[in-house]
Amino acid sequence: xxxxxxxxxxxxxxxxxxxxxxxxFREWVEKDVMPYRRQFDEDYKEHHLIHPPFKRLLGEYGLxxxxxxxxxxxxxxxxxxxxxxxxxxxFEEIARADTGMALAFGALFWPLLFxxxxxxxxxRLLEEFAPMFCKTTEPVFSALCMTEPQGGSDxxxxxxxxxxxxxxxxxxxxxxxxxxxxKLWPSNTGGLAKLMAVVCTTNPGSNDPRDIAxxxxxDDMPGVTQGLPxxxxxxxxxxxxxxxxxxxxxxxxxxxxxxxxxxxYFGEIMATGNxxxxxxxxxxxxxxxxxxxxxxxxxxxxxxxxxxNDGVAGLLADYTAHIEAIRIVGYQCARMCDRxxxxxxxxxxxxxxxxxxxxxxxxxxxxEATGRVMNLMESYGTDRDWDxxxxxxxVKILQLVEGSxxxxxxxxxxxxxxxxxx
Amino acid sequence: xxxxxLFPYPKNRLQKTDVDLAASLQGLVExxxxxxxxxxxxxxxxxxxxxxxxxxxxxxxxxxxxxxxLGGEEHNQPSASYxxxxxxxxxxxxxxxxxxxxxxxxxxxxxxxxxxYYQEELCTAMAPLFCEGDQPLxxxxxxPAFAEEEGVPEWGGKSLQVKAKxxxxxxxxxxxxxxxxxxxxxxxxxxxxxxVEGEEEPAFILVPGDSPRLSRSPEFLKTGLAASxxxxxxxxxxxxxxxxxxxxxxxxxxxxxxxxxxxLAAAGVGALLATYEILKKWGDTRVIKxxxxxxxxxxxxxxxMGEISKEIAMDRLLAxxxxxxxxxxxxxxxxxxxxxxxxxxxxxxxxxxxxxxTTHRTMELMASAGYAKEWQLERYWRDVKTVQCxxxxxxxxxHDFARWFYQAKTL
Numbered sequence: 001x002x003x004x005x006x007x008x009x010x011x012x013x014x015x016x017x018x019x020x021x022x023x024x025f026r027e028w029v030e031k032d033v034m035p036y037r038r039q040f041d042e043d044y045k046e047h048h049l050i051h052p053p054f055k056r057l058l059g060e061y062g063l064x065x066x067x068x069x070x071x072x073x074x075x076x077x078x079x080x081x082x083x084x085x086x087x088x089x090x091f092e093e094i095a096r097a098d099t100g101m102a103l104a105f106g107a108l109f110w111p112l113l114f115x116x117x118x119x120x121x122x123x124r125l126l127e128e129f130a131p132m133f134c135k136t137t138e139p140v141f142s143a144l145c146m147t148e149p150q151g152g153s154d155x156x157x158x159x160x161x162x163x164x165x166x167x168x169x170x171x172x173x174x175x176x177x178x179x180x181x182x183k184l185w186p187s188n189t190g191g192l193a194k195l196m197a198v199v200c201t202t203n204p205g206s207n208d209p210r211d212i213a214x215x216x217x218x219d220d221m222p223g224v225t226q227g228l229p230x231x232x233x234x235x236x237x238x239x240x241x242x243x244x245x246x247x248x249x250x251x252x253x254x255x256x257x258x259x260x261x262x263x264x265y266f267g268e269i270m271a272t273g274n275x276x277x278x279x280x281x282x283x284x285x286x287x288x289x290x291x292x293x294x295x296x297x298x299x300x301x302x303x304x305x306x307x308x309n310d311g312v313a314g315l316l317a318d319y320t321a322h323i324e325a326i327r328i329v330g331y332q333c334a335r336m337c338d339r340x341x342x343x344x345x346x347x348x349x350x351x352x353x354x355x356x357x358x359x360x361x362x363x364x365x366x367x368e369a370t371g372r373v374m375n376l377m378e379s380y381g382t383d384r385d386w387d388x389x390x391x392x393x394x395v396k397i398l399q400l401v402e403g404s405x406x407x408x409x410x411x412x413x414x415x416x417x418x419x420x421x422x
Numbered sequence: 423x424x425x426x427x428l429f430p431y432p433k434n435r436l437q438k439t440d441v442d443l444a445a446s447l448q449g450l451v452e453x454x455x456x457x458x459x460x461x462x463x464x465x466x467x468x469x470x471x472x473x474x475x476x477x478x479x480x481x482x483x484x485x486x487x488x489x490x491x492l493g494g495e496e497h498n499q500p501s502a503s504y505x506x507x508x509x510x511x512x513x514x515x516x517x518x519x520x521x522x523x524x525x526x527x528x529x530x531x532x533x534x535x536x537x538x539y540y541q542e543e544l545c546t547a548m549a550p551l552f553c554e555g556d557q558p559l560x561x562x563x564x565x566p567a568f569a570e571e572e573g574v575p576e577w578g579g580k581s582l583q584v585k586a587k588x589x590x591x592x593x594x595x596x597x598x599x600x601x602x603x604x605x606x607x608x609x610x611x612x613x614x615x616x617x618v619e620g621e622e623e624p625a626f627i628l629v630p631g632d633s634p635r636l637s638r639s640p641e642f643l644k645t646g647l648a649a650s651x652x653x654x655x656x657x658x659x660x661x662x663x664x665x666x667x668x669x670x671x672x673x674x675x676x677x678x679x680x681x682x683x684x685x686l687a688a689a690g691v692g693a694l695l696a697t698y699e700i701l702k703k704w705g706d707t708r709v710i711k712x713x714x715x716x717x718x719x720x721x722x723x724x725x726x727m728g729e730i731s732k733e734i735a736m737d738r739l740l741a742x743x744x745x746x747x748x749x750x751x752x753x754x755x756x757x758x759x760x761x762x763x764x765x766x767x768x769x770x771x772x773x774x775x776x777x778x779x780t781t782h783r784t785m786e787l788m789a790s791a792g793y794a795k796e797w798q799l800e801r802y803w804r805d806v807k808t809v810q811c812x813x814x815x816x817x818x819x820x821h822d823f824a825r826w827f828y829q830a831k832t833l
């Protein structure tokens with residue numbers, strides 16, 4: 001009998017930890033997530049059901065430590081050249097059960113990338129924050145606070161807008177930054193985030209990238225307020241809310257890297273974030289494949305299993321063709337993010353553009369193909385018990401995070417055609 | 423000009439009563455549903471059920487086709503198709519799920535009580551359910567579905583979920599885990615397409631929701647259509663009078679569904695008109711690429727907005743074209759004919775494929791606001807997808823099209 005493990009992966013460059021990580025995540029997903037996931041939508045505020053599996057994965061298994069150096073209690077993956085292919089496997093396994101959990105898991109590392117990766121490792125900040133993540137068995141979340149009320153994806157559009165629209169300010173006062181501003185939509189907020197990386201400006205209205213700053217704050221600092229979780233079409237495990245910063249005072253050395261480099265290395269979040277989205281899509285599609293196999297074997301048409309109808313078989317083939325292609329492309333993207341010696345630095349606008357291109361292509365394919373699968377399943381396609389509709393809702397949201405599709409298109413065109421004014 | 427009038431439709435074909443009804447529904451749904459949904463969201467008890475009562479019982483959509491002598495409004499000419507189109511696009515604009523329920527009621531009324539199809543005894547038995555009292559009557563259908571067992575009775579390749587046996591006391595119905603099209607948890611009247619023991623031709627039998635030996639599973643969770651609290655049904659020897667058999671064979675089945683597809687197409691157009699209104703507000707006010715760049719003025723996003731409006735305009739024309747076909751049986755054939763049925767099925771599928779495409783694209787333009795419940799767009803996206811799935815598998819509907827246009831015999 002065919003299984004999801006029959007889909008192709010580029011075996012020549014999977015990570016050395018792949019087998020171990022794969023089996024840990026597969027077992028965790030089957031035991032701790034699958035039995036409860038159909039009730040996650042209604043659990044979006046309280047996380048009564050969502051918290052226990054996160055506690056197991058992040059706190060007890062210790063996955064939240066993996067990016068920190070080994071001497072600080074971490075696993076040292078931030079310095080490996082297989083971080084992204086290893087992450088791809090983990091992301092895929094989680095997304096097979098719940099894309100929201102996969103996003104929340106991936107997003108907790110975004111703020112840490114600024115300080116954990118070479119060549120811009122910030123040892124002092126790693127030492128400062130490592131105990132928060134490494135000396136506990138409770139799950140610890142972090143959040144990258146980017147989006148603001150007035151501009152949506154403008155913050156991500158650094159190349160053109162150059163930070164001119166950032167309203168959140170960081171003003172130096174002695175040996176401290178004073179942060180003021182209002183952020184929308186960061187993943188892992190709504191009261192979850194212990195650590196926040198805040199994208200702000202040190203000179204409002206400036207188009208000098210050196211004035212774009214990424215500065216850390218913790219949830220217990222006076223003036224930091226996380227709002228209530230937003231109600232969304234899906235992705236209940238990924239909590240988003242407003243976050244307000246009112247005269248939040250942090251030490252000067254809480255700035256991630258420094259003038260110019262904060263903006264430059266922001267590209268690393270974009271590249272890995274877009275790669276992660278492809279992993280979440282392929283994980284989700286593999287679970288849809290599993291459910292579809294059950295459906296077309298169980299349901300009969302003209303006296304035969306549905307899968308034996310030639311017209312239906314065409315659709316089934318299309319779906320698996322998409323999984324094959326997206327998965328191979330996704331692993332290739334992960335490899336490109338790992339091998340800076342071959343593909344250039346992770347922050348490079350060309351690499352970011354390529355990740356964006358593959359991400360939006362994969363999403364377009366997912367949306368079109370999964371819509372057809374739901375339709376084939378008739379009313380069961382929209383029935384929560386068959387799981388496909390939840391993936392459809394959740395993955396749609398992935399299309400709209402880290403910049404809309406149109407922003408992706410513009411960035412891709414800008415790089416490949418050397419556009420000057422887009 | 424009303425923003426909705428930007429999208430053309432054949433105004434000259436509508437009677438003044440249709441225009442007045444649409445205008446009054448537009449006001450009603452804005453006040454009773456759209457203005458309240460930030461507070462009540464998709465709450466069935468506080469928002470959707472009371473709204474259904476207003477539409478079906480107070481405004482009287484459930485009384486529309488029945489003869490005056492039976493308490494109805496006797497709007498029983500084929501041209502009532504325009505009334506359905508005009509009314510349900512307004513209801514669908516406010517809540518696609520409510521329009522979905524209304525489409526069931528209006529299709530059944532049309533198939534039973536239109537002048538050309540009128541059956542005195544059956545209508546006398548059924549009309550009081552629709553015309554008396556002040557509560558909405560929720561109608562659902564049980565249509566052929568994919569079988570899970572070998573050897574079950576089939577109709578067009580699918581299984582008939584309910585088996586019926588005729589006897590001296592009427593009909594006895596049996597079926598386990600039967601999935602209705604809507605509202606299994608609280609339907610008041612079920613029109614079930616049944617296999618008849620010992621006979622080839624299936625029967626469409628009407629079953630009151632309070633019939634003994636009819637039981638309901640708990641409501642199941644689904645993508646959209648909150649107004650439809652659906653649940654599977656068990657028929658364990660349910661008995662109904664002989665008169666409750668509305669018709670036998672394919673013609674009645676096709677007639678019912680042709681009218682049903684008109685209602686669904688109009689409901690889908692309503693959802694698209696709402697999508698347009700949400701996007702217009704977004705495009706008029708949103709600034710991108712820094713200060714001063716209005717969203718709708720950007721060549722990339724503006725082009726996509728243009729494409730979205732093209733889809734909506736074409737879908738509205740198509741829905742009204744279907745109304746025209748049903749209004750003119752002399753020109754196009756009866757609603758129960760294979761040609762009209764095929765056209766109705768094609769138009770319904772086309773409208774919902776377009777609605778799916780359009781709501782997806784609109785969400786992309788609105789980014790996180792597209793999936794935030796606060797902006798309301800995502801509910802239309804979920805609702806239209808749910809209706810589309812209820813139309814049946816498109817891969818198989820294409821065989822219906824091929825059967826008609828290419829005279830395929832074995833698909």
